Amino acid sequence: MAELTFTYGTMAAGKSTLALQLCWQLRQGRGDVALWTFGDRSDDGMVTSRIGIEARAEAIEPGSDLGPHVEQLRERHVHILVIDEAQFASVEQIDALARVVDDLGIDVHAFGLSADFLLNLFPGSARLFAISDWSHELPLTSTCWCGQKGRCNARVVNGIVAREGSQFFTGDVNEGVVHYQVLCRPHYRSGQLGNEV
Numbered sequence: 657m658a659e660l661t662f663t664y665g666t667m668a669a670g671k672s673t674l675a676l677q678l679c680w681q682l683r684q685g686r687g688d689v690a691l692w693t694f695g696d697r698s699d700d701g702m703v704t705s706r707i708g709i710e711a712r713a714e715a716i717e718p719g720s721d722l723g724p725h726v727e728q729l730r731e732r733h734v735h736i737l738v739i740d741e742a743q744f745a746s747v748e749q750i751d752a753l754a755r756v757v758d759d760l761g762i763d764v765h766a767f768g769l770s771a772d773f774l775l776n777l778f779p780g781s782a783r784l785f786a787i788s789d790w791s792h793e794l795p796l797t798s799t800c801w802c803g804q805k806g807r808c809n810a811r812v813v814n815g816i817v818a819r820e821g822s823q824f825f826t827g828d829v830n831e832g833v834v835h836y837q838v839l840c841r842p843h844y845r846s847g848q849l850g851n852e853v
């Protein structure tokens with residue numbers, strides 16, 4: 657029986673690195689492993705990791721029809737599908753992935769964030785929690801600047817922790833200088849981003 661596996665974690669916890677490592681290990685000696693991403697950081701059909709490794713991936717538009725991509729899996733006789741940035745997949749796309757597992761017998765390993773910067777589950781991740789055969793938290797965790805385990809992916813806009821905004825940041829320049837920082841719960845709540853007061 658093929659299985660649907662969801663591996664989740666915070667930002668900078670090594671999700672992409674682990675997805676790439678799994679893909680590389682599986683590809684030793686076999687050509688039936690595919691790599692997809694729902695959020696292409698390099699914008700070039702690549703999965704890239706913060707530690708500098710990368711691999712060519714099929715970039716899937718969030719919310720799009722997976723039909724043509726699934727057809728390619730069948731044509732290429734893929735048996736294992738590794739997916740990065742699965743949190744950006746829509747609920748319908750996750751359900752389509754479940755059919756890939758159940759009807760085509762393809763093992764799917766999905767990697768993604770669980771929650772957004774407001775600490776709400778991404779719809780795709782919530783669906784994965786609901787229907788995956790296995791859900792694992794990444795063994796590596798990110799730490800807050802204070803040294804505590806970081807649970808919260810804070811969106812920082814012009815130096816301030818954002819308390820509202822779109823789940824899917826579009827890169828609108830009007831929003832100012834934006835970055836993401838992993839914080840522990842108390843520092844997410846207080847909005848303190850470092851030692852300096």
Ligand SMILES: [Zn+2]
Nearest residue numbers: 800802840843
């Ligand atoms: Zn902290």
